[in-house]
Amino acid sequence: MLSLQPQPLTAHDFAPFGDVIETDGHPPQDMNYGMALRWPALARIETDAEGNACIGLVHARKYPLPWQLRIVERHPLGSQAFVPLDDTPFIVVVGSAGDAPQPQQLQAFVSNGRQGIHYRRGVWHGLLLTPFDEMDFLVVDRCGPGDNCEEHRYSEAEAPWIQV
Amino acid sequence: MLSLQPQPLTAHDFAPFGDVIETDGHPPQDMNYGMALRWPALARIETDAEGNACIGLVHARKYPLPWQLRIVERHPLGSQAFVPLDDTPFIVVVGSAGDAPQPQQLQAFVSNGRQGIHYRRGVWHGLLLTPFDEMDFLVVDRCGPGDNCEEHRYSEAEAPWIQV
Numbered sequence: 658m659l660s661l662q663p664q665p666l667t668a669h670d671f672a673p674f675g676d677v678i679e680t681d682g683h684p685p686q687d688m689n690y691g692m693a694l695r696w697p698a699l700a701r702i703e704t705d706a707e708g709n710a711c712i713g714l715v716h717a718r719k720y721p722l723p724w725q726l727r728i729v730e731r732h733p734l735g736s737q738a739f740v741p742l743d744d745t746p747f748i749v750v751v752g753s754a755g756d757a758p759q760p761q762q763l764q765a766f767v768s769n770g771r772q773g774i775h776y777r778r779g780v781w782h783g784l785l786l787t788p789f790d791e792m793d794f795l796v797v798d799r800c801g802p803g804d805n806c807e808e809h810r811y812s813e814a815e816a817p818w819i820q821v
Numbered sequence: 822m823l824s825l826q827p828q829p830l831t832a833h834d835f836a837p838f839g840d841v842i843e844t845d846g847h848p849p850q851d852m853n854y855g856m857a858l859r860w861p862a863l864a865r866i867e868t869d870a871e872g873n874a875c876i877g878l879v880h881a882r883k884y885p886l887p888w889q890l891r892i893v894e895r896h897p898l899g900s901q902a903f904v905p906l907d908d909t910p911f912i913v914v915v916g917s918a919g920d921a922p923q924p925q926q927l928q929a930f931v932s933n934g935r936q937g938i939h940y941r942r943g944v945w946h947g948l949l950l951t952p953f954d955e956m957d958f959l960v961v962d963r964c965g966p967g968d969n970c971e972e973h974r975y976s977e978a979e980a981p982w983i984q985v
Contacts, residue, residue, distance in 0.1 A: 692884060693949075694879065697964065699876055702866075702874040712864040712961055713861040720856060775876065
């Protein structure tokens with residue numbers, strides 16, 4: 658039985674898969690004549706020429722742990738960002754772009770409660786796991802014509818179990 | 822002295838200027854095999870051909886009220902969205918696209934604490950006012966080459982005072 662233990666989410670370790678959306682490690686810029694600080698361009702949304710970046714909202718139910726990850730997916734036409742609207746950690750499971758990852762190649766990360774994540778275009782990932790509470794997310798991803806979701810399924814024997 | 826009283830933010834009243842980012846009034850879609858609900862494409866980010874949509878974060882200080890609005894701005898190369906990460910209302914002041922609005926043409930709205938807003942490309946707007954508390958926002962707007970901010974200033978005599 659393959660067990661996958663999430664590691665703390667850091668920009669360095671997540672870099673092969675995309676960006677961590679957080680203020681830590683990014684110097685702010687002054688904005689609005691001293692009334693605000695801004696951290697611009699923490700993630701650049703990728704789309705094909707026919708697509709746009711769109712903003713949506715997601716409400717995720719609370720997942721039971723351990724959770725067996727039977728499906729990974731990727732979006733060939735654009736990148737995808739999730740930013741939590743509640744101060745609650747979540748778990749992200751990722752593999753590289755290209756061929757669907759073997760279960761042993763998957764990596765899991767747990768956020769610190771304020772971090773968001775941005776999957777680069779084509780990066781394989783699991784469903785966003787919210788085992789600590791139900792949560793709301795803001796989602797920014799590609800909208801437009803065409804099929805932008807590919808799935809890959811693991812057998813019950815090979816699919817990894819996520820636990821903290 | 823021109824006084825501008827914010828009205829409750831609704832999708833209907835804000836439609837000439839852009840979108841309200843909220844779940845109210847939008848039917849959700851199932852996602853992740855019943856583990857999540859999704860409200861996709863609540864706002865479509867506009868950019869010129871050289872630009873991308875980028876995600877940033879903003880920390881806004883608490884503004885004193887009444888506040889005299891001396892400056893409005895617009896972004897000719899792309900649209901701009903602000904979504905609060907705290908459950909706190911804020912005030913948005915908008916005018917139409919095109920010529921800079923006369924002070925009497927400005928409209929002010931106050932959000933309900935969960936709503937975000939999306940200014941369409943070229944729509945004149947004031948600085949986001951956060952008079953109820955300091956607040957964090959997620960910002961999605963156009964990044965790329967070129968000058969994407971125009972300002973218009975009102976004289977002290979004509980500039981409106983915002984109060985609740």
